[in-house]
Amino acid sequence: MRKFTLPVIFLAIFEAVAVTLWLTKDNIFYLFNFSYIGVSVSLGIFLYLKNYKHARRIVQLLVGLYMLVYLGIICNENMQLEGFWYYLFTGVFEAATIHYAVAKIFGPLIFGRGWCGYACWTAMVLDFLPYKTPKKSRKKLGFIRYITFAASLVFVAALFLAKVGNIERIMFWAFIVGNVLYYAVGIALAFIFKDNRAFCKYICPITVFLKPMSYFSLFRIKCDRQKCIDCGKCKRVCPMDVDVTDNSRKRKNGTECILCMECVKNCPKNAL
Numbered sequence: 131m132r133k134f135t136l137p138v139i140f141l142a143i144f145e146a147v148a149v150t151l152w153l154t155k156d157n158i159f160y161l162f163n164f165s166y167i168g169v170s171v172s173l174g175i176f177l178y179l180k181n182y183k184h185a186r187r188i189v190q191l192l193v194g195l196y197m198l199v200y201l202g203i204i205c206n207e208n209m210q211l212e213g214f215w216y217y218l219f220t221g222v223f224e225a226a227t228i229h230y231a232v233a234k235i236f237g238p239l240i241f242g243r244g245w246c247g248y249a250c251w252t253a254m255v256l257d258f259l260p261y262k263t264p265k266k267s268r269k270k271l272g273f274i275r276y277i278t279f280a281a282s283l284v285f286v287a288a289l290f291l292a293k294v295g296n297i298e299r300i301m302f303w304a305f306i307v308g309n310v311l312y313y314a315v316g317i318a319l320a321f322i323f324k325d326n327r328a329f330c331k332y333i334c335p336i337t338v339f340l341k342p343m344s345y346f347s348l349f350r351i352k353c354d355r356q357k358c359i360d361c362g363k364c365k366r367v368c369p370m371d372v373d374v375t376d377n378s379r380k381r382k383n384g385t386e387c388i389l390c391m392e393c394v395k396n397c398p399k400n401a402l
């Protein structure tokens with residue numbers, strides 16, 4: 131029964147969001163959208179509890195491909211940061227604004243950076259690269275994320291201030307070009323720094339939302355200090371350099387945790 135409890139709880143949460151948005155926005159798309167994501171996440175949790183080692187990657191592919199290919203390319207919804215600014219400036223609480231509110235701004239108060247571990251279509255590709263755990267120490271380059279964040283805001287604001295016509299079409303192409311750029315930079319950095327997640331650590335503008343909100347996250351990996359033998363394996367397998375044996379919220383790189391569960395799976399004492 132335990133194997134079904136958690137997947138059912140998560141499915142119920144997503145269904146509650148799906149039905150609420152369907153009824154309040156009078157748009158059945160939201161029922162389909164959040165039900166699909168809920169089923170994918172629940173399936174991933176179920177497979178994880180069954181000890182299937184590719185459980186996280188399955189969710190990442192199911193949700194990431196759906197967002198990139200179906201929502202982004204087929205439905206022309208710019209779900210990147212530029213799309214969020216676009217809908218925000220037009221005053222519309224639709225697609226990208228809802229997506230950001232649920233997955234990247236308020237959701238992280240509950241599930242931290244689960245988005246980064248299980249749904250992001252950029253990381254979906256980066257996680258195929260060979261450096262699953264960083265082979266080099268972390269660099270002090272995190273400031274770059276604020277530059278990319280500001281650049282995204284200025285780009286969309288400039289389109290509005292200049293009263294450029296057909297912004298919707300520009301947003302579609304911004305989504306295509308933005309993704310190509312993200313993949314190119316992300317793959318290059320992974321090889322330069324020997325770290326699949328270098329892009330997430332230094333460049334990704336979305337972390338400007340994700341990091342402060344996930345600081346307060348309800349779901350966190352905690353360490354049972356009674357069981358821990360300080361072998362350090364959890365830190366060696368962590369893709370995000372989190373000091374997971376420290377239970378305080380101020381632990382080193384604590385807001386970087388993507389809940390991938392690699393530390394939990396590898397702890398020889400079941401201390402996490």
Ligand code: SF4
Pocket residue numbers: 245246247250251252253329330331334335336337
């Ligand atoms: S940090 Fe950015 S690129 Fe990396 S997984 Fe999170 S949202 Fe995706």
Ligand code: SF4
Pocket residue numbers: 353357358359360361362363364365375396397398399400401402
């Ligand atoms: S892997 Fe487990 S036992 Fe080893 S340091 Fe981490 S929490 Fe402690």
Ligand code: SF4
Pocket residue numbers: 351364367368369370371372374386387388389390391392393394
């Ligand atoms: S290995 Fe553990 S601490 Fe590191 S990102 Fe994954 S879940 Fe978080």
